[in-house]
Amino acid sequence: MSFLMEISFPNVRHSGSKQLHSPPPNQHVIVAEKEDKIVGFACAYTNFDEQWGSLLDSLHVSQSMQRQGIGAKLLVAVAQYCKSDTASGGFVSLGGAI
Numbered sequence: 001m002s003f004l005m006e007i008s009f010p011n012v013r014h015s016g017s018k019q020l021h022s023p024p025p026n027q028h029v030i031v032a033e034k035e036d037k038i039v040g041f042a043c044a045y046t047n048f049d050e051q052w053g054s055l056l057d058s059l060h061v062s063q064s065m066q067r068q069g070i071g072a073k074l075l076v077a078v079a080q081y082c083k084s085d086t087a088s089g090g091f092v093s094l095g096g097a098i
Contacts, residue, residue, distance in 0.1 A: 024045070026045050026047055026048065027043065027044075027045055028043070028044050028045070028046060028078075028081060028082075029041055029042070029043050030042045030044075030074055030077050030078055030081065032061070032070050032073065032074055034065065038062075039061065039062050039065040039070060040059075040060055040061035040062060040065065040070045040071065040074055041058075041059075041060055041074070042056065042058065042059040042060075042074040042075065042077070042078045043056075043057045043058045043059075044056045044057060044078045044081070044082055045057060046081075046082050053082070054082035056075075056078055059071060059074055059075060059078075061074070
C-alpha cells in the first residue's frame with residue numbers, strides 16, 4: 001500500500017507505516033482508478049468486531065473527482081466485499097469501472 005504515501009488527498013492523514021506496509025490480514029483496501037490514476041480508495045476491516053462485524057475505516061475521493069458517484073461505488077464495493085463469503089484478505093481494485 002505504499003501508493004497511499006505517494007498520492008495526494010487533502011485532509012487525509014496517513015496513519016503510520018506499520019499499517020501501510022504490514023497490514024493485518026483482515027484489512028482490505030479497494031481502489032478506484034481513472035485513466036491509470038488512483039482517484040479514490042476505501043479501507044475496511046472484515047470481522048472487526050464480534051457483535052458489529054466489519055468496519056469501514058476510511059473512504060476518500062480526490063477533490064477533483066468528487067460528486068461523480070465514485071464514493072458511492074466504493075461504498076457499495078466495500079459492502080459487497082465484506083458481505084461475501086470469500087472475504088479473506090488482500091486488495092480489490094475497481095480499475096476501469098469508473
